[in-house]
Amino acid sequence: MIRVILTDIEGTTSSISFVHDVLFPYAAEHLPEFIREQQDNPEVSRELNLVAEESGTDRDDTEALIGVLQGWIREDRKATPLKxxxxxxxxxxxxxxELKGHIYDDAAHYLQxxxxxxxxxxxxxSGSVKAQKLIFGFTTEGDFTPFFSGYFDTRIGGKKEPEAYGNILKELGVxxxxxxxxxxxxxxxxAAEAVGMKTAWLVRDGELPETERYVARNFAEVDAALLLKR
Known part of the structure; x- marks a missing residue:
């Protein structure tokens, strides 16, 4: 019996185009000035320390650190300090x-x-917990954060690594x-199946894959096939 729903965002609750065509360009445009203005902020400074450590860049060279971050954005690198x-x-x-989070109509309905x-x-x-709370807190359909019990990002582990899902299991205690x-x-x-989780593959556009794995076009199909029988 399913008691917990663990959901991805990009391509699942929200469109990939929103992330790539709106959020990433916005960050790329505003990140340099934000870092120059906020580099002495302890929260920002802590992440810049991690950028310097991960990239081997001089921590005191702010412009070089900005350059590293801009390169990571172009590569769509899943670097935790960048996120x-x-x-x-x-x-x-x-x-x-200036930003409103996108959420599919069916996701908005069924999450509630x-x-x-x-x-x-x-x-x-893979987006930071802060980014997750923002996209759901400022959606075009309102604030969805009251519906969630918690959030996980790459600090718990990589999304394609079974160990990450094992860590989530330990956190949830179910x-x-x-x-x-x-x-x-x-x-x-x-990776999630490797630790025993049930899964649903959201394929919102294009041809459906030939697979034995459960595939759905939207949350309505997930609900009808996997949850109404719970």
Missing amino acids: ALQGMVWEQGYQQG QWHDRGLRLYVYS DAGTILFLSDVEAELE
Whole structure:
């Protein structure tokens, strides 16, 4: 019986185009000035220390660190300090009304319904926890953060690594078979299945893959096939 829903964001609850065509360009444009203005902020400074350590860049060379971060953005690198700094920039954009998080209509409907039916909802995304809370807190359909019990990012482990899902299991303290993981990336589903989680592969566009794995176009199909029988 499914008691917990663990969901990805990009391509699952929200469009990939929103992340790549809106959020990433916004961060790339505003990150340099944000770092120059906020580099003495302890939270920002801590992440810059990690950027310097991971890249081998002189910590005192702010412009070089900015260059490293811009390169990571172009590479779509899943670097934890980059995700944290992007989250800070996006927070500023959301609070100033320049950004609104995208959420699919079916995801908006079923996230609320699943919560109301007593399911515990969690997010696991490569974006920082801060970025996750922002995208759900400032959506075009309102604030969805009250429906979630918690959030996980790459600090818990890489999304294609079974160990990360094992760590999530330890955090949640429930049997793996009671968790349903939703994602649009097959390698992530395989990693979750390796520790015993149930999965649903969201394929919102294009041809459906030939696979024995459960595939759905939207959350309505997930609900009808996997949750109404719970």
